Amino acid sequence: MDELLADLRAESAELDAMIPGLDPEAWELPTPAEGWAVRDQISHLAWFDDAAVTAATDPEGFRAALPALLARGDSMVDELAVAARDLAPARVYDWFRTSRARSLEVFAGLDAKARLPWYGPDMSVASFVTARLMETWAHGQDVADALGVVRVPTARLRHVATLGVRAMPYGFAMRALTPPADPVRVELTMPDGSPWAAGPAEAADVVRGPALDFCLLVVQRRHLDDTSLEVKGETARAWMRVAQAFAGAPGKGRAPLGSGAYQGNTP
Known part of the structure; x- marks a missing residue:
């Protein structure tokens, strides 16, 4: 878990480094994901970091809310992105940093083998953290492509x-x-x-x-x-x-x- 969390922190920091100093127009640049701008990639990660904290700290509450979310079907992810578009870029950035820091803090206190609910099958905490790293890397690639940043691949x-x-x-x-x-x-x-x-x-x-x-x-x-x-x-x-x-x-x-x-x- 220590290694996983260190790598998730490093992946988070790499994405974070691309964001400070972006002007408002850059936040609206289209990414390779059709219909999504840079801001949508970041708000997506922030929203699901909050969801991850709920899954870890209130698994029964997470499970209770899950059917309503899944009932929205394939459009759910797009709808969540649209709902966050009224937020100023600075607010989105702060949301991401705060949510990511909170999720890392929560993950660090969990047993790696404990099971957590998610939108697919339940996962061990270790697999859950791995999935957050994967999501960060994947959406970070979308942001990098939009900004013209060439990332150096790592052992992560x-x-x-x-x-x-x-x-x-x-x-x-x-x-x-x-x-x-x-x-x-x-x-x-x-x-x-x-x-x-x-x-x-x-x-x-x-x-x-x-x-x-x-x-x-x-x-x-x-x-x-x-x-x-x-x-x-x-x-x-x-x-x-x-x-x-x-x-x-x-x-x-x-x-x-x-x-x-x-x-x-x-x-």
Whole structure:
């Protein structure tokens, strides 16, 4: 947990560093998520940090409110972003920083193996923190793309990759598809050149390539055509078409960069 929390703090700080000093026009810049500006990415993270604190401190209250939220369907995430657009940029920034600090404080006092409710299956606290890191990194990528910032990938990608692999059945289930029984081997190269692998070594199906490309794909920030991933086997190909490391409704993903359009407001 100490390592996870340190990495979540570092990921939060990297996103935070892109925000101070932005003029009001920059807050309204469109991000690759269709219909979302920079402000929407930040308010989204703040809202779900507040929700994470509720899940951790009042799990029964969280569960009681969950059906009404889920009943709003796929539009819920967009509606939450729209509802925050009356807030001044400074208020959104302060909301994010305050909510993130509070969530980190709460997470630090929890047992890593305790189970917490969320919008998909319940998760251990360790997995919950990993998911917050993944969300921060993914939405941070949207902000970076909007601002023209090129981020340097770090070893923290291992957390996103781990979540992406573990969520393989979830991507199929969320589309009412039966997860394939065949295993998939994932072999990635981390930013420092070190190898990272998951899945049985003898698996016939393989996904291989840069960790950054794999992570961008499983959070639906890049189309497979815009990565250097080598995908071998029908099960692996099917997975790459539905992969999602985030909870909730499946996003539409992103169109290839050459198509002239991005698609999807992925959570």
